Amino acid sequence: MFGFLNLNKPAGCTSHDCINELRRRLRLKRIGHGGTLDPMATGVLPIALGAATRLLPYLRDRKAYIGTVRFGLTTTTDDITGDLCQEQPAGHLTLEAVQAQLPQFIGRIAQLPPAYSAIQVDGRRLYARARLGEVVSVPPRIVEIYDIAVLDWQPGEHPDLTLRITCGGGTYIRALARDLGTALGVGGTLAALQRIESGGLKIEESHSLESISPEHLPLRSPQAVLAHLPWRELNDAQLSDWCHGRPIVCGDLPPAGTLVGVTFAGVCVGIGASGGDRLQPKVVLKE
Structure with a gap:
């Protein structure tokens, strides 16, 4: 399981309660959330599953x-x-x-x-x-x-x-x-x-905690949730260097220091930082 859930948190439970319930239902330990909501509050709670938990710091701040x-x-x-x-x-x-x-x-x-x-x-x-x-x-x-x-x-x-x-x-x-x-x-x-x-997720597209199950898992891709970032696709020759944390020579990069989402074969493999003509890995997802 890899991606994001747009959870509509119910009142009366903590954000961590929601994580524990999802771990039980999905039989998955690696789950995290972006932005705690108080127990009395309801609404959008971004949930990351699997390796996507490493992408939580890069969610849109608004x-x-x-x-x-x-x-x-x-x-x-x-x-x-x-x-x-x-x-x-x-x-x-x-x-x-x-x-x-x-x-x-x-x-x-x-x-x-x-x-x-x-x-x-x-x-x-x-x-x-x-x-x-x-x-x-x-x-x-x-x-x-x-x-x-x-x-x-x-x-x-x-x-x-x-x-x-x-x-x-x-x-x-x-x-x-x-x-x-x-x-x-x-x-x-x-x-x-x-x-x-x-985190770029809206209440109109959220899902209740009760509706989430292994059979109904409305995951969104990192590319969709992190759409505020520019994205670059790696080729076969670049993938090995990326997975070993080595800078990738790329053309047409945004200004130095800009965060860039990185995909291979349409799947997110991490986050890099633009550095002139090179893309420096910051988060490398190998799963």
Whole structure:
């Protein structure tokens, strides 16, 4: 088994739970995922099978989400599953007031990760340390949010704002909900989250966990999933050098340093880096 699955992760399980279930169903140990989703979140979870796990770092970085922010509440996890920290009425908020705060969250911004996150500090996950009551100082991280669009507004004592967010990797939508609530002076937490795009895969083409089996395995090729890369086909004479990690002399290569997908007989055999007239192997797949 070699390729990618576009999995629609269900709510209530971790990304690793999905991997374990797929390993059991497909009887395959070598499975990985690209981009963790919180247990409450649903949506696109890119899954790599077999040697394709080595290609996960080269997935397209762009992600898109539909998230609902609930105002007037703050929680320990920055989402609705956490313990309540503070509650206050926010019925005075208007959509216009909220929209006025959104532009400051677009572009390259400094974002403080949630205390309950998978980031490692001194070799331990933040969520594990938070569960033990440890307070860990984590510096803000620079993330990029390309666009925020308002999809729905539900007024009330704790208004709900539904947004479509397009962003780069490493962005926490929970942190965005928290920080937007702080900017409005009422607090905020994430009430719902669906990832609709990740790693070049879209929600419309995803498959449920229940539908996946050895008999129904809708694999996508690396060439299709990594379509943002240029691709080059090796000939018989070049294949041996490639498999031994030796640079390949090629014509018509993109600018130096550009990543290039490499195929032989139409099958992905790795990733290289352009270096003038040579293609330097970075990932060599021999299976």
